[in-house]
Amino acid sequence: MAAGLCAALGAVPAQGEPAKSQNDFPVATDVRLEQQGETVKLSMALSTVIGVEAWVQAAPDRVIIELPSTNFQIQSGARKSAGFISAYRYGLFTADKARIIIDLSQPATIVKAEAKALRGGLGELVIELRKTSRSEFLAEAAKAKKANTTVAAPAPAKPPGETRRTVVIDPGHGGIDPGTVVASIAEKSVVLNFGLALKEQLEASGRYRVIMTRDDDRFVPLADRVKVGQDEKADLFISIHADSLMQAKDVRGATIYTRSERATDAEAAKLAAKENEADAAAGLETSEEVQDVAGILIDLARRETRTFSGVFARNLVDKMGASVRMHKIPLRSARFWVLSAPDVPSVLIELGYMSSPKDAELLTSAEWRGKAVGAVGAAVEEYFARERASVGQAAENRHAQ
């Protein structure tokens, strides 16, 4: 008894200890999906008993289950759908919350959503859903509608006396939002690996202060990503994604996107619309890009930012084009929300098409990643070198006067 108490006390984290890693989270394993008549049950084994909240959401119709941060170690062969459950996904939602989102093909109501205590301190998560009428489902959804937003952690301000250029790297998706999934590869992992490698490359030069919008498998709302760039007074914002085009598996190569109100082409417009839905994929309801602030100063800033974004985008096409395969139209633009900061030059790199078996192989290869990261690093270098050169030129002109 006494020994048990000591062990329990020993597990209390000391003050000021860094944030918990996934290894410290409760573990969920052994997912099961069973249908019985009008009822479908989703269950998972838990390493401990945790609090569970669940509610339904309409259009798209789904059930959202919120848990404390959980380490999902789900077996690969698990059943993916049953009855009116057409799909489900799971992952971190915020720093201290995880979500399971169940997509419904027909209206259903929550009969049970709980973590049962089992022997030995273990738990079992049980979600039981039953088919219901459309009207009843909508009534439930209206009742459950809650202020369902996340609050961004306050960003640390740029330290005084910092002379290095600030680059924000934004690996797309994460946590509950996997992005594109082809075979067993999720976009969120491909772009995180790329982002971390790029951070290492840029930091090695000693010239850049590099901030990541996420450096692990967690969900970050689009508005928060934009805000990181602005709060950090970033000199460059680089969002990283990997596209897919299931109806044309032979389309390949990397594409560089900048923001424009009108898309350069229909495919770019469609892609931006898809990427702009990332918040909805995580079950955020109040996700709408804030209307552009009007004003002459903002317009001037935006125009200048757009010019710089364009310069960097061309640097990227040059450098990446010299070492990896590019899409046949490698420079395009569309209304990407994540690129909307009026004061931060921002580009979005689609590394390639996960729908192309050849690209998918490259995207997961360390060798390709090394080449592509090197090329992006060189483009960053070129972008700031031009700036240094023009500053140097201005200084020389002053001396000559």
Ligand SMILES: [Zn+2]
């Ligand atoms: Zn994406």
